[in-house]
Every structure is written in C-alpha cells, then in structure tokens.
Amino acid sequence: MPELPEVETIARELNEVLPGRSIREVRIFRADALGVVPAEAFRGSLLGQCFTRVRRRGKYLLFHLHPRGFLVGHLRMTGKFILSPRLARPHPHHRAWFELDDDTLLIFQDLRCFGTLTVVERLSRHPSLRLLGMDPLSRGFTVDWLERAAGESRMPLKNWLMDQSKLAGLGNIYAAEILFAAGLSPFRSTNAMTRAEATRLHQATRRLLRQAIKMRGTTISDFRRVDDKTGEFQNFLRVYGKEGLPCPACRSPIARARQQQRSTFYCPTCQPS
Ligand SMILES: [Zn+2]
Numbered sequence: 001m002p003e004l005p006e007v008e009t010i011a012r013e014l015n016e017v018l019p020g021r022s023i024r025e026v027r028i029f030r031a032d033a034l035g036v037v038p039a040e041a042f043r044g045s046l047l048g049q050c051f052t053r054v055r056r057r058g059k060y061l062l063f064h065l066h067p068r069g070f071l072v073g074h075l076r077m078t079g080k081f082i083l084s085p086r087l088a089r090p091h092p093h094h095r096a097w098f099e100l101d102d103d104t105l106l107i108f109q110d111l112r113c114f115g116t117l118t119v120v121e122r123l124s125r126h127p128s129l130r131l132l133g134m135d136p137l138s139r140g141f142t143v144d145w146l147e148r149a150a151g152e153s154r155m156p157l158k159n160w161l162m163d164q165s166k167l168a169g170l171g172n173i174y175a176a177e178i179l180f181a182a183g184l185s186p187f188r189s190t191n192a193m194t195r196a197e198a199t200r201l202h203q204a205t206r207r208l209l210r211q212a213i214k215m216r217g218t219t220i221s222d223f224r225r226v227d228d229k230t231g232e233f234q235n236f237l238r239v240y241g242k243e244g245l246p247c248p249a250c251r252s253p254i255a256r257a258r259q260q261q262r263s264t265f266y267c268p269t270c271q272p273s
Contacts, residue, residue: 002075003059004136004169005212006223006231010081011056013226017083018051018063018106025099032113033079033095045119046071046098058132058168062123072118072126073108079115082107083226111222132168136205141167147198150190157193158186158259169209173218173240176265178204180239185273186264187257211236239265 002010023046028039046065053064061081063071073081084105090097091109096117098106108117120126134141134149153160160166161175170178179186181204184197193201217223217231220241224230238248243256247267257264 001077001171002079002217002223003171003174004056005174005209005215005233006217007056007059007061007075007169008137008213009217009225009231010075011054011061014061014063014081014083014106015054017226018054018100020050020052021100021102021104022050023047023098024101025097027090027097027099028095029090029097030095030113033108033110033115033117035116035118037118042117042119045069057123057129058135058164059171060129060132069119069121070123070126072116072120072123072129074116074128075110076112076114076116078111078222080107080109080222080224081226082109082224082228131165133164133166135168136170137209141202141205143195143199143202146202147193147195150193150198153190155190156187156259157184157190158264160190162260170205172262172264173220173237174208174212176240177237178208179271180265180267181208183270185271186259186266187273239267241265 026043026046031039034042049065051063052066055062059074061073065071084107086103086105093109093111094107095110096108100106118126123129134145149166158175158179161170161178182200184201212218212233215232215236216225218233219230220234239254242254242265244253247254247270250267250269252267252269254265255268
C-alpha cells in the first residue's frame with residue numbers, strides 16, 4: 001500500500017505536469033471509487049475546471065482546482081494515477097479518465113477498487129481529511145510535539161505510528177523501518193518513551209521519509225510512479241520483509257510478529273522491549 005513517500009512522489013510528479021491543464025472530459029468506468037456520489041454529479045463538478053496545484057496530506061492527494069474546489073484522491077491498496085497519451089479504449093483496471101486540454105489523459109487505475117476520489121468545495125468539508133493527525137514532514141512535527149502526543153497513549157509504538165489520527169502518512173513498511181533505525185521496540189507502550197528515545201524516533205522518521213522520497217518511494221509489488229517506473233527505496237529496506245535474515249547491524253535473525261493483523265518485522269537485539 002502506498003505510504004507517505006509514495007504519495008509524495010506521485011504528488012510531485014503530477015505537480016510538474018498538471019498545473020495549467022484543464023479538464024475537457026471525465027469518463028467513469030467503475031463508480032465504486034466515488035462512494036455514494038453519482039458519476040454524473042462527479043463529472044459535472046470537474047468539467048472545465050483547471051488544475052492549479054497537486055500536493056499531499058498524509059496519504060491523500062489533493063488536486064487544487066480553479067475556479068473552485070478540490071479533487072481528493074486516496075490510493076488505498078492498489079490505486080495509481082498515470083499520465084498517458086490519448087488511448088483508444090480503457091484497460092480493464094482503469095476506473096476513471098480525466099481528458100486534458102493538451103490531448104493527454106490522467107488515468108485513475110485501481111486493480112482492487114478500494115481507492116477513492118472525492119470532490120469537495122473546501123478541504124475542511126472532506127469527511128476523512130479532518131480526522132488526520134500530524135504530518136511527519138510538517139513544521140509542527142517536533143520532538144516536543146512527539147513527546148507530548150506519545151505521552152497520551154498506551155498503544156504499542158508501532159500501532160501508534162500507523163494510527164492516521166495521530167501521525168498521518170506512515171504504514172506498515174515505514175513504521176517498521178523507522179523503529180529499527182531508532183532502535184525502539186514495536187511493542188513497547190508509546191507513553192514509556194524517554195525524551196532521548198523520542199528524539200531518536202523523530203530523527204529516524206524525518207531521515208527515512210526524506211531518503212525514501214529521494215528514491216521516489218518503495219515498490220514491493222504494486223506501486224508505480226506516474227510514468228509507470230518503480231521506486232528505488234525497496235533496495236534500502238533493512239527489516240521489512242527480512243524475517244530470518246541477519247540484522248544489518250548485529251547479525252542476529254530478523255523476527256516477525258503479528259500486530260493488528262499485520263506483520264511486524266524487527267530485530268529483537270537492536271530493538272529490545
Ligand atoms: Zn540487530
């Protein structure tokens with residue numbers, strides 16, 4: 001599932017191309033992504049509008065529109081935005097086409113159909129965006145904030161990192177990698193962190209996310225950039241998916257456990273409980 005670095009990569013790549021382009025036609029091939037909104041209403045709210053900017057918040061893509069409103073996208077498991085020359089017919093996994101005024105297509109493709117597309121007048125009206133917690137790349141994400149917010153929760157640290165209402169953008173891969181880099185156990189109670197540990201966690205979070213964005217994300221199975229190329233950060237993962245392999249720091253075998261029905265990869269020696 002795309003996490004913050006993958007969504008940031010998509011936002012940056014789309015932001016290089018979309019601003020100034022207007023939407024000439026919208027074609028919906030499968031309306032699941034629109035929730036309860038009728039396809040015709042969705043199309044009507046976009047026709048003739050112009051993209052001015054694309055950015056990210058948590059794992060959401062925000063397309064600023066002129067003269068009004070926002071298209072908000074969430075890729076969930078397998079959603080993708082692809083820029084393409086005009087096509088004769090849709091691929092079976094294409095869910096929506098946005099035909100642009102330069103004769104190109106912005107395609108929303110989604111194999112599993114969990115991704116969502118919403119148009120809102122104001123971002124504060126979006127039902128899920130309002131509930132998002134701190135973005136770990138925002139200015140508000142400081143050691144002080146982390147120490148204070150963590151002090152209010154007894155959740156296991158990894159679950160807390162992945163809770164979008166606390167910190168918005170991390171998923172299973174980066175939570176595991178960040179905890180390894182910080183030398184912190186995924187199982188320990190979030191409010192048990194010391195100031196020194198919160199500082200390590202803060203530094204590891206910023207450093208890994210920035211590195212991953214520089215590498216244009218992690219492609220384990222499905223993630224593709226808007227030009228269909230893969231990211232590169234999968235080559236730099238140190239614990240995720242490495243069960244039984246030697247820890248890159250201490251050579252003891254990487255362990256795997258279950259937390260909230262997800263696999264947690266960690267080094268029991270470097271990340272003691
Ligand atoms: Zn180790």
